[in-house]
Amino acid sequence: MLEIEGLNAWYGASHVLHGVSLAVAAGEIVALVGRNGAGKTSTMRAVMGLMPRTTxxxxxxxxxxGALAAHRRFHLGLAYVPEERRIVPGLSVRENLELGLVASRGAGASRADINRAIDEIAVSFPRLKERLGQQGVTLSGGEQQMLAxxxxxIAKPKMILLDEPSEGIMPVLVEEMGVLFRRLRDQGITLLLVEQNVEWALNLASRAVIIDQGEVVHMSSAAALLADKAIQERYCAV
Structure with a gap:
């Protein structure tokens, strides 16, 4: 589904990714882990076409x-949930959801199509269904993550890149999120998951990739990395 080969990226003069190569097969969850500043978010931004310079x-x-713009990658079925969530201030939960649909279908989406899509997505997010008229930025951190x-x-992507989805969220909502991610995988949606909550991520994923100082330094099954505390301590400990 996703293949990255020899990816290099720069922020200005800073060379932040050094020949990153990894692959994610259709219908699997892969955990991309490592310390803060290791290059995990930069990898996702490069995949989405949001880095200023890449090779x-x-x-x-x-x-x-290639040089395809970020919105064109989204239209191909590649979605991104950034760490900051980017809930639009002043818009309700419903209106934030509408943005996702319009971004994928264009302004020509009918009101009936929009309402139908929101009704369908709300089934999987009962907390949001109760708050459709509420401003998105007034939700709790966990509810904002669910909204993102x-x-x-709602755009029905083939693959989602998720950057730190469990950060700052109550444990009960983290567990709900894990159930959701497994259900999405079972529905055939591919997930690349960047996480500081390493144990949680490895229990969800089938495979794991560790990145350190902008380089891939370890690949294995998620179960093997979960059992290897020495590798976790070396590359993932905060």
């Missing part, structure tokens, strides 16, 4: 993304 090859669903995920899902 290397990124293929999604068999297509070379729902906004990505």
């Amino acid at each position: 290397g090859t990124i293929r999604f669903d068999g297509r070379d993304l 995920i729902a906004r990505a899902l």
Whole structure:
């Protein structure tokens, strides 16, 4: 589904990714882990076309993304839920969801289509269903994260990149999120998961990739990394 080969990226003069290569197969969850500042978010931003300068090859669903703009990658079925969530101030939960749909379908989406899509997505997010008229920024941190995920899902993507989805969220909502991610995987949606909550991520994923100082330093099954406390301590300990 996603193939990255020899990816290099820069912020200004700073070389932040050094030949990153990894692959994510269709219908699997892969955990991308490592310390803060290791290059995890930069990898996701590069995949989405949001880095100012990159080299290397990124293929999604068999297509070379090349210099394709970020919104074009979204139209191909590649969605991104950033760490900051980016809930739009002044808009209700419903209106934030509408943004995700309009971004994927264009302004030509009918009101009936929008209402139907929101009704469908609300089934998977009962907390949001109760708050559709509430301003999105007034939700709790966990509910805002659910809204950001729902906004990505409403476009029916093939793959979602998730950056620190459990950060700052109550444990009960983290567990609900894990149930949701497994259900999405079972529905055929591919997930690349960046996480500081390493144990939680490894219990969700089938495979794990560790990045350190902008380089991939370890790949294994998630179960193998979960059992290898020495590697976790070396590369993932905060």
